[in-house]
Amino acid sequence: MPTTTTKTAGGAGSRAKTPLLDRLFDYVAEAHPRSLRGLNEARSQDAQRFAGIAELYLDWLVKARGEEGIDAAADAFAQFSTDVNLAQARYERDGAYANKTFAEVYKDHYSDAEAMDGYLWGIYLTNFLWAHHYQIMTFFQDRFMTRLADDAKLVEVAPGHGGWGVWALAHMPGAVLEGYDISPQSIQIANSVAEAAGVGDRATYVEKDALDLEQVEAESADGCICSFLVEHLEDPQHLYKVISHLLKTGGVAFITGALTAAQVDHIYEYRYESELVKMCENAGLRVLETLSANPYRTLPKAKFMPRSMALLVQKRANDLY
Ligand SMILES: C[S@@+](CC[C@H](N)C(=O)[O-])C[C@H]1O[C@@H](n2cnc3c(N)ncnc32)[C@H](O)[C@@H]1O
Numbered sequence: 045m046p047t048t049t050t051k052t053a054g055g056a057g058s059r060a061k062t063p064l065l066d067r068l069f070d071y072v073a074e075a076h077p078r079s080l081r082g083l084n085e086a087r088s089q090d091a092q093r094f095a096g097i098a099e100l101y102l103d104w105l106v107k108a109r110g111e112e113g114i115d116a117a118a119d120a121f122a123q124f125s126t127d128v129n130l131a132q133a134r135y136e137r138d139g140a141y142a143n144k145t146f147a148e149v150y151k152d153h154y155s156d157a158e159a160m161d162g163y164l165w166g167i168y169l170t171n172f173l174w175a176h177h178y179q180i181m182t183f184f185q186d187r188f189m190t191r192l193a194d195d196a197k198l199v200e201v202a203p204g205h206g207g208w209g210v211w212a213l214a215h216m217p218g219a220v221l222e223g224y225d226i227s228p229q230s231i232q233i234a235n236s237v238a239e240a241a242g243v244g245d246r247a248t249y250v251e252k253d254a255l256d257l258e259q260v261e262a263e264s265a266d267g268c269i270c271s272f273l274v275e276h277l278e279d280p281q282h283l284y285k286v287i288s289h290l291l292k293t294g295g296v297a298f299i300t301g302a303l304t305a306a307q308v309d310h311i312y313e314y315r316y317e318s319e320l321v322k323m324c325e326n327a328g329l330r331v332l333e334t335l336s337a338n339p340y341r342t343l344p345k346a347k348f349m350p351r352s353m354a355l356l357v358q359k360r361a362n363d364l365y
Contacts, residue, residue: 062095063116064102071115076122076184085340087174089184097181098172098212101207105168107240108233117165120276121173124166128307133261135306136275136347141313142306143173147276148227160229167272168205168237176337180354183335185215187356188267188298190243194218196266198292200272201254201283202226206234206247208298213243213354223249224257227297236311257286263359272352275310275318284327297329298356305335305350317353330365 072079087094097341105113135141141150153159171176189211192198200209203223213219223234231249238247254273268287274280280301287297303314314320321331333356338349 049354062099064106065095065098068102068114068118070099071118071121075115076118079122079125082125082175082340083173086126086173086178089175089178093182094172094178097178097185100211101168101172104207104210104237104240105165108236109165113165117169119165119205120162121169122166122299124163124170125174128305131308131310132348132350133343135304136334136343139347141310143309143311144278146276146311149276153309154227157229160227162231164205164229164233164251168207171207174339176339176352179337180335180352183354183356184298186213187333188212188269188296189215190268191296191356192216194337198222198267198269199260199265200224201257201270201287201290202230202276203234203249203269204230204272206230208235208271209247210234210238210241210243212267212269213246214237215243219246221247222260223247223251224252224254224260226251226253228301229362249277255282256284258289259289262289263292263295266292266295268295270297271300272302274299274323275305275312278311280312281323281326284323284329287357288327288329288359289347291329293359293361295359296356297334297359298354299324300354301351303350303351303353304348316354317351320353320355324355324357328360328363332358332362 072083103119136346153220170177171181183279194216196216198219198221200223202225203209209223211220228251231251234249268290270287274283277283301314301320317336324331336351337351338351342349
């Protein structure tokens with residue numbers, strides 16, 4: 045990669061050329077200066093690798109949304125991060141998530157097209173701009189992607205913006221992916237990201253409730269991606285069973301979930317990492333590896349530490365293995 049000396053809000057120095065990332069940092073410095081510290085925390089973990097991943101995601105964003113897409117997504121990211129912080133403060137006060145039922149969340153959130161658009165593009169950026177989520181991205185790339193063959197058949201449950209599955213397809217030239225999400229905005233955005241990444245002919249997205257996926261052919265997937273859905277359901281155990289249903293024996297899944305981390309659409313309050321592990325085991329999934337990550341900074345004297353957990357699991361052949 046060619047290098048150049050660039051001066052941006054994130055700091056100066058000689059490093060790989062990252063015009064889109066520089067533009068994002070400059071825009072955030074100007075429009076959302078309070079968010080800049082977090083961005084620098086994410087980048088400082090492994091500047092070169094971070095830059096490669098971020099530039100790729102931003103390239104797809106610009107191809108999908110045009111040049112102004114970076115600023116709009118940065119606005120959505122700042123709004124989303126603020127909403128999450130407010131929800132966490134309320135959770136600290138009340139000791140429980142604000143919403144209890146899927147119906148409430150669907151009515152107020154998933155069915156609101158405009159809100160979902162900003163929400164999904166905001167989350168797209170959190171994948172690498174929140175330092176602890178960037179750690180989960182490297183787990184996905186190093187531990188999950190490397191286990192799959194180049195022609196793997198993938199299923200993505202609740203792709204949202206589609207970034208995870210599209211990233212996998214970009215690495216596996218013969219792989220195909222079917223994605224299922226309840227939100228029409230997700231289907232539209234995920235399609236646009238797949239097209240932007242040049243993998244649109246290998247990705248199909250369908251509007252469907254994840255809990256109905258037992259209708260999809262059993263044991264048909266080599267790999268399954270299900271990121272940040274388990275905490276959005278009233279009965280997440282059922283979802284792990286769906287994932288197990290979809291996977292071939294020996295197939296692997298990347299699952300992530302939020303623990304004691306409030307958000308407008310979080311319903312199921314996981315408190316311990318072992319709860320996710322147990323739900324996997326109950327569904328016939330062997331837990332191979334886990335990563336529990338938390339933000340660099342949390343509320344002073346917080347009762348709840350917001351965490352994001354990633355699990356790499358494998359479909360077992362029988363009760364034991
Ligand atoms: C927090 S986003 C996660 C997006 C993406 N997977 C990620 O990790 O960034 C949650 C996604 O779950 C979808 N969703 C919520 N309930 C669902 C359900 N019952 N079936 C399918 N998708 C659902 C939402 O529409 C949204 O796209």
